[in-house]
Amino acid sequence: MKNWYLVSLIVLGFYHLTSAQDTSWTIHDRTNLVKEYVRTKAEINAATQYLTPSQWSFKETPKSWSIGQVMEHLYMWELITQRDTRGAIWNGINMDDVKNLLEDDSTATHWIYEDKPHTSPDYTIPTGFIPGDAVLKLFNSKCDELIKEIETSDLNFRLYIRKIPTYNKNLVQIYMIHYGHVDRHLRQIRRIKSHPLFPQ
Template structure:
């Protein structure tokens, strides 16, 4: 009897249904994926609407010598697209650590932090050069953002099980990194709209045609 039971147990354990039941459920749901995609697309499209028809003078206007132009703001956004893509790429090839969710802050913390009105200091590596001309800054950003959207659409990684390697008491999972990514654009959209409201902001010339 024992000789018969053992092969049956081995066969049962190897069956697809049992193997599937032993696989941990993903923490990053399809609702999470769609939420991320919706916000990545929304902020991309909002940035396009705010900048696609700017004149060269509008792209390069500075409220004051120490303030960024719209072109520099968009270059800064593109640089952060590279930084976050690298962070996600490195994190998802590392071993998942879902247990870190026990000490991670809630998503709301990251939404509130990135959207707060207080100024944030940009590190040197993400400060714009100002050397990219006008609309080319938008092209730079869009290429990178569309790559991110394509990755999020197709990845099988569990974005709530992969964390950054900062070694803090409350590390961020990759879903929360994406909150920073799209929220960062929301934050700078406010800045772009403020630039446009400056009394010296150049007005678009009206075509005679």
């Protein structure tokens, strides 16, 4: 009986250690997050800032998105990310939510880097009405806001949870998914530009 009790304690202790969330948050962590945002913004601008109107509007197929539409979609996701992060902060810290957040950063964000196509929610489908140069300015302006919010915050990003059905993430994970989403569409932009019929 003693042996069984001891084994149970060891197993429970191991489970607690492996399932507990890492709640540490350092200046180094914040700096790395900012670096990823600065990087993706720079890569977006390098890929799009000198496009002509015909290049902005080119589509691989009639049903495909143009680069202008991709950028409009990315701008929409900046707004969504800002809403989600501010919502998490507004909700405050609930340690039960933190303890029940079962996914680590890698598990919570791996899907954004997968190769298979994703279906965009209807509220993020671009209209195509915003000129390319204008939507790039919108993207840059909102990206700068997000960067500033990260840089100037003294909050522990691992303690604030955005709770919505089937999607509980902490601030770190929300930001990681967001810049990963930009990376995903950078690949799409580069693919569009490599199309043999892309205007020169």
